[in-house]
Amino acid sequence: MISRFDIDEALLMAKPERQHKFVLLFCRRGYLSIEIDQQHYSLGANQFLTITPKQFYRFLDTAGEGVVVEFTYDFFCKDDKSIELIYHNGLFCHFALNEIINIPNESVLKNVEFHLAQLHHELDAQQFEYEASLHAIVKLLLIEVSRCKIVQQQRPLYKPDAVFLHFLKIVRDTFSKRLTVKEYAAQMNITEQKLNELTKKNTGETTQQLINDLIVLEAKRLLNYEDMNVKQVALQLGFDDPHYFSRFFKKQTASRAKDHLRTLITK
Template sequence: MQRPELTATAAEGTASMIPHYFLYEEAASKVEPSFLHIEPIPVRSGRHNWTIRTHTHPDHHQVLVISKGGGAIEVEGVSWEVSPPALVIIPALTIHAIRFRPGTDGYVITVALPFLQSALDDDANLIDGFRVPVRFLSQQIGRDIDLVGLFASLEHEFVWSAPSRRTAIKAYLQLLAVTVRRLLEQERVRPISSAREAETVMHFRELVEKHYRDHPSLDVYARKLGVTAARLNACCRMTTGKSSLALINDRLLTEAKRNLLYSDMTVNEIGAALGYADPAYFNRFFSRNVGLSPGRFRERLFSDETRAAAS
């Protein structure tokens, strides 16, 4: 398994450069709470020369299963190589692009968050498995999970009209969510978190999303959640394997990388948009966590893109 790691004006400027779709190359529209779509990978990718260019889905999660072929998936600037069988989760608002090998097969599910929450009975343990980009490869999936069969059964229910069709679709989504949950647990050497702990972390992430540019202390976050900072940290470690501070830093780094990749903002402007009044402090924070300065990170990525385009 692998997981990758603004001011309002800056955020809008960055987002406007990235196409927003509910399905690739179909214009984004107001999210339908009951929206779910599933199709074989070749249906859309085949007619686009097996290349899905950089875009994001504002209101929908995507789940892919790859049964044949494979390729490279870029998620928030991190490149993943995938070979079958593979399962990939791309949450809403995640910037991504895919270059499939010709002839790749499998399925892709696109689902609105309200429908997913309803199908999973608002179970925080199950919903949390779809909130972070993640891939599972053959060595994690093993031989006892027929993911391709699960997706095929879901597609079968999707394309025909039969009694209790919606109930069947929800049942298959529940089975998929349970499978994701178990795969995540296999990768974590830690106690299994309770539903209450997972819900605390879910609400913490929602608060981080709203306030990370303002850099409130962990005590402030904890008070908003009605727990102590130590309890919040324990919930984060049990549910994600990371400390509460690490989750905040991950969010800051993700936004910094997005701006370095997809905007014309200078490094100092990016730091200021993320709440760093001192450019040197932002540079040290980024370098310590990424291993490269912001400027060098941007240069290396553009150099890699140039080489890929020329090949």
Template sequence: MTGKCLVLPGYAVCSHYTYLVDTIPYQQLPFSGQFSIFEVEHFHSELTTQPHRHHDFQIVWLTRASGEHIVDFVSYGLEDNMIFLLGPGQVHQLLDASIFGFSVTFTEEFYFSNRHDRESLYDFTTLFDSSQAYAPIRVSHPAAANFSQLIALMRNELSVQLEGSNSSVIKHYLNAFLLLVERERKHNVANSPALQHHDARIVKLRQLVEKHFRQEHKADFYAQHFALTSKRLNEITREVLGKTVTDMVHDRLVLEAKRQLAFSHRSVKEICYELGFEDPAYFSRFFRNHTASSPHEFREAMFK
């Protein structure tokens, strides 16, 4: 299974989007608090088949599945024993899907509630880093058995009603779960050496880009956070990712522009200014250079 990018013209998913909303909606999941596990086959809302997002980190392990899952304009065919990792704000939707499995949802505050946690627990943010291209993870049968045991242990701890007594135990079970997901991800990319290389600076850079991409488009801004020159930081990103810092920022700007064009009523000029561009004409040229279509053409193709 490989992801198939949805490109213009003839945008493959355009017929599925039947209305515009002013903002991309957040789906309310069936839990309150900072950690939850639920069976995905028992949860459905009107937003499930529409583009939506979540506030928290979500691991979706599909034990049995068919249909289509679209994540940020890329379509993936669903298969049994597949994991999707969704970060806060990531836009996705399920189409013609029959799914069984589990959703593990948690906040960063739950996992890293103190300094000791940050020093002792696996840094899951590296797992959710999409700068090396998003892709679901195929789960091997031995790993699936381990995941099942950890799911059962975490659900059992959730059933313990002694307030505050179970959060530490759950965090360590979740830590083990995330480590196993990371191991499966590495197995998935075993034939792609470029994706195996990990550099903590790249993870931090990705986080900085996510935080500042609307206001800061230049490599110099990001390089100063590492006490490096932009030339040296570009050498690092080229080695690890095959792209420059500017490429990373531009990729994020294009993705956000697509989201706003597809799922909001904002005008092209409004989107232009929101993303830190001063000239709408320049923004339109920038978008065309990266997508082979103008902002207006992209929006029209989504709904024709």
């Protein structure tokens, strides 16, 4: 459901593990080094980093003091507003775009420490309606962290809606079924056109391209971390023919590399 614990050497890991909860890391003093989906991050004093379910991670160095807050989707995402808060501004991100978030001033730091202390108290005491209280505290903490991210970023506020986020969760949970856009739309009780409109609005891509992006991201994780060969990865992702999967993977990654190069050239 939810837990809060201090960061120490016991968290150091020999190899990456898959995370199944939402994780908020906070570094108080010193520094923390962590690998997430093959990217290395170093947190300094008064910095946050988030980990989204399905990502692979491991602590590389804990030469500092900090706090980890973990919670499940079912614990926090009880309504549309809570679902949207999780992903507003890419606070938690489906696309492996983790970002270090700075606390801008002493006033915000005091608020963060207050919420973390409240969380510790509620988890320890477990008094009447403590789960409702925990949910409220986590919500306030995430709002505070989101505000920190808004202060430091140089781009428009990103506000995805709950229907689109529900779609992303279904895709991530059903890779092996290889559903079509039409089938995803039917599961959500909306039209295929509506789903395409939602995807275009939130990502600028077609629904099929977004599905392909998520499949490729999952394939990379399985190949890098699960000690699986191409045939095993293909089967797990719903591809009966590993040769077709290989062609699909190469085509998608090549296309993305070209898009990235085009973006760099036009900047």
